[in-house]
Amino acid sequence: MLFFTQCFGAVLDLIHLRFQHYKAKRVFSAAGQLVCVVNPTHSLKYAPTRCAAVQASTEQGILPPCHHHEAVHDPQLVPCTCPLFSCPWEGHLEVVVSHLRQTHRINILQGAEIVFLATDMHLPAPTDWIIMHSCLGHQFLLVLRKQEKYEGHPQFFATMMLIGTPSQANNFTYRLELNRNQRRLKWEATPRSILECVDSVLSDGDCLVLNTSLAQLFSDNGSLAIGIAITTSKVLSSEAEV
């Protein structure tokens, strides 16, 4: 009996996901856009301030600022950059992606423009929605975080980080776009390097920020669809165009 109940639950879940996927496709129907349903993860990491104030050094390149365990002696090694877990792993930048995929089960998507469909936006903070995005020969980490900077007032913060060095990151521009209920919100910026700390980028608020009421206006049945596009950074180099 229990088996049948579980099967029925699983089938309902599948129908629900399919329905969300269909709705997101309808909203973001520009030809060929890939819609990816991203489920939330309650962050298990104890680390609101794990990033020491050594970020200035990141501009030079490899030395990572976010080592929450003992100091990294080999400057070629970077710590695990997963925003969800306090992980003792460290390795070369080139293998961060495979570590995130294999150990932390973070999905990776291909394509210049994708739609990130974050489900269950009502879940209490802190909650993260995370995916990797492969595009223009590089991999990016997209993080959407629900967090209470002011107690009792959760906000949503979204950013895109390049899994690469800061100088590589400067070659790109990413765009996050929300579009629903006759409102449109677009955020464009240069991605930060994964060597800078995801936590501090989000807590500094240098990212797309949504208060709860705006998040509700842009949500559909508890899911938030974020259109993502990555380009090479010529677009923003002149700040003349409005």
Added chain:
Amino acid sequence: MLFFTQCFGAVLDLIHLRFQHYKAKRVFSAAGQLVCVVNPTHSLKYAPTRCAAVQASTEQGILPPCHHHEAVHDPQLVPCTCPLFSCPWEGHLEVVVSHLRQTHRINILQGAEIVFLATDMHLPAPTDWIIMHSCLGHQFLLVLRKQEKYEGHPQFFATMMLIGTPSQANNFTYRLELNRNQRRLKWEATPRSILECVDSVLSDGDCLVLNTSLAQLFSDNGSLAIGIAITTSKVLSSEAEV
């Protein structure tokens, strides 16, 4: 001696304004855009919740929700919609603009695309920056407000209201755009009618919202340049495009 000191101060102010104007023109150099320097006003109105919960009636048309004095008996009359002052004036919708200009000294600008340059962003909350914008045969009220929704954490809220009825407002789309430091933030929405309450639109957060750190990133020497464009609302009617 005092006279010369004051003259010198006035000349310095003029040079400063001219410099800000020049800088805004440089940033928003798309041909022919009008840059308007808008000075802050400390709101003198006691009215965080002056709007009664009668907003549902605004959809029908004329009856205003924001009468903070005794009830308006003539349904053709609207109260003063100035966000800055508790003003006992009431009159027909057609003369609201001249009342705002003459009594409250709110400037009016012409042009489909203008740049709103709000000065002295560092001033403490509550502070408002207000201007009227004449475009496509209608007048709009642009309000930028610095407010502390969470104590000690001021945020900036910006919206555009049509000086007209809700059904007229539905014919337009407004866009507010910030563009600086390799970041760009765009908000597009249907303007609300001035018959709905500016205060409640801003406090609901159904508008462009900036936390302090983002406002600093987009500011230049304490001034925030907001590019404004108004179009007829065909653009957002289909939510398909990303």
